[in-house]
Ligand SMILES: Nc1ncnc2c1ncn2[C@@H]1O[C@H](COP(=O)(O)OP(=O)(O)OP(=O)(O)O)[C@@H](O)[C@H]1O
């Protein structure tokens with residue numbers, strides 16, 4: 001299955017959340033690979049704890065592959081190469097976890113027919129080897145988004161199940177922006193139609209993920225004053241209403257990730273040692289990643 | 304108020320969800336085996352709050368609240384719940400539609416035989432009953448609005464077409480139910496000297512006046528009702544009697560019998576061949592009258608109108624029902640408080656013209672009369688008498704008083720409860736039938752909640768709340784305690800140690816009454832609190848004193864006296880503004896705010912006074 005991770009705004013938590021999703025999915029036993037398609041700012045290396053590709057690779061990554069400069073993009077086995085001790089060595093029962101980094105100093109580029117061809121080749125090949133192939137696209141209506149839509153419209157990929165995750169923070173602006181990116185004019189659905197996608201089919205493949213969500217009734221907020229909680233609850237209700245009205249309500253939401261103190265301070269995978277051993281991250285955060293990882297391949301029913 | 308409508312409704316929903324859905328199948332039936340009345344009541348436990356209270360809505364899955372989903376978790380997630388409900392509603396319609404499309408409103412297992420050795424015959428079990436018409440009116444209205452709302456969220460064609468079908472089928476059943484109600488309405492006339500006449504006169508003649516005079520006065524008070532019954536009953540049952548009413552010695556009753564009246568005329572607007580014959584005797588039952596009135600009221604609520612839930616034919620039928628609704632209510636209201644002495648209603652227990660008497664009947668008459676109090680002429684005195692009456696009925700029902708040893712009230716009102724003998728006109732078709740009702744306590748709560756919504760006086764209001772609290776405490780005791788049915792009703796033996804029977808199935812009749820009461824109570828809580836005029840005036844004076852004192856502080860430049868002083872003055876000012884804003888709606892809160900303001904200002908004044916003594 002191919003999964004595209006997008007968001008309208010930068011800094012929504014798209015990279016951190018989707019990395020954690022594939023990580024959890026690998027722990028659940030699937031073979032997964034993560035493609036850092038964020039050509040402007042490839043940062044996934046840091047999140048997986050691969051020091052050498054912190055800001056992208058120098059040894060030929062996705063960016064240069066798509067442009068035809070190299071024949072094979074670099075693949076990094078995270079279990080083998082991560083510098084984080086808690087990630088070293090594949091746990092028994094876990095699947096493969098592979099990172100395809102972007103290039104250091106890469107930038108956005110214009111999509112031409114050859115780059116679409118090469119991308120199609122790569123995805124077909126990866127899809128054969130992995131259960132889940134997740135591509136982290138740049139924020140907004142980027143070239144990466146256009147590339148993804150053109151690639152998936154091609155016959156070679158027609159038979160491969162494809163899904164889109166739209167990440168957004170749980171605020172008014174982000175909700176409106178996410179709606180725009182997915183369903184608005186010039187958004188994914190709109191662009192997709194232009195590239196030959198079927199409207200309903202594409203729409204049924206889109207789900208939203210709410211990030212950095214402050215849950216008004218959580219234990220964590222026990223320190224807030226009653227008036228603040230009251231206000232938060234009212235805001236939460238209003239936001240739910242807004243999201244529902246925009247058509248990005250609960251029915252099309254795959255899950256939401258609570259605000260986590262560790263992620264607030266550092267972009268990283270949350271391992272069980274973070275929650276159980278050192279108790280610095282919240283178990284609820286991990287639960288939400290696990291639920292998202294499972295939900296990724298569930299039947300996405302449209303009622 | 305100890306009644307927490309939201310919490311309790313969620314508890315009930317949890318109980319309904321776990322009791323009713325197992326192994327991917329909906330389980331029909333409770334204390335009675337599945338029948339058209341109990342099944343509708345079971346569904347109404349979900350559908351009624353879902354339509355009446357917006358935060359319990361299920362028709363828009365994007366907006367379903369988390370707490371609601373948690374309560375219904377046994378039915379599935381946000382997507383599945385509404386689809387499952389659609390499926391179950393279809394199933395209800397399947398069960399109670401005959402092969403030729405005739406809608407069935409049969410009492411089935413809810414009919415009991417008076418003779419334990421001879422069970423009701425098949426023909427009897429199939430008789431349509433007014434309580435089923437009534438439950439279907441409410442349930443079908445809820446279904447239509449639910450189906451419409453869900454159509455906006457649903458995309459898949461199969462679901463859409465199932466929803467359109469549901470709406471269509473519910474509309475048809477609604478029409479049939481309305482037709483049923485029009486064919487079970489009755490006007491029962493009798494001579495003043497007949498047994499019925501005498502019974503009626505005994506009830507209304509509390510002042511002990513000469514009979515002639517009472518008949519005359521009663522007919523005079525009822526003149527509008529008589530005119531209405533004579534001139535405006537033009538379809539369904541009850542038409543032929545209207546003309547007799549002019550005879551000056553004739554007394555009468557009107558309302559609903561227990562089923563379709565024998566030989567009732569068929570009503571246009573619905574397939575004539577699908578209107579089944581009835582056998583019910585042509586005389587009103589207070590119980591079925593109350594049940595019918597409550598259901599008919601749902602036909603002309605603001606919501607029904609605004610959402611145009613009724614089509615044109617249904618609107619015509621609704622108008623015909625409304626006429627009967629008005630007249631019946633007026634009739635019983637006149638009877639309830641007739642005469643210069645104590646109200647006939649206050650002479651508990653109420654005695655019906657068939658000479659059956661019961662506290663339950665008093666509750667029913669109070670319910671009808673109370674409806675009328677809202678419509679026409681409620682003054683505080685009437686409402687307060689009504690409150691006293693309900694408390695008295697709670698005492699007599701041994702809800703707020705301990706039962707005596709071997710207390711008759713327990714059997715007669717709670718378990719097995721009030722047993723209505725269903726009289727058949729013409730040839731008998733089996734043993735004598737009984738319609739059991741054991742919801743006395745819940746009906747009292749419902750009536751108290753309704754009374755509370757009508758009150759303006761804070762003292763009366765708090766009295767009624769006290770009553771509601773005691774009623775709730777009692778009902779809470781009677782919830783089932785074990786297994787899936789936990790949180791549902793009814794286990795009377797938990798409240799009364801002398802009752803020994805225990806049940807393992809919920810009573811949907813009792814549970815749905817509690818649900819209705821809680822929905823009313825939720826409306827009560829959602830309103831702004833009652834305003835006390837005394838408190839309003841007092842607080843207004845306090846605010847003007849506080850404003851004056853604050854102006855004095857400004858005059859001596861307190862707001863320029865450094866940061867600490869500035870903060871104090873700012874907060875005083877902000878609190879005072881807030882007090883003024885909320886004064887008219889919540890004088891007590893405004894009072895608390897302005898009190899703190901006055902205290903703060905007085906601290907400043909006292910400090911200044913202290914500094915003057917050495918001058
Ligand atoms: N659940 C969370 N709780 C707290 N902070 C979070 C959470 N998720 C992400 N963050 C933080 O939000 C910031 C943005 O995250 P991230 O880099 O993943 O966003 P992005 O959408 O990929 O941004 P860009 O558009 O720049 O690629 C990071 O500092 C990250 O640690």
Ligand SMILES: [Mg+2]
Nearest residue numbers: 014015038043
């Ligand atoms: Mg990123």
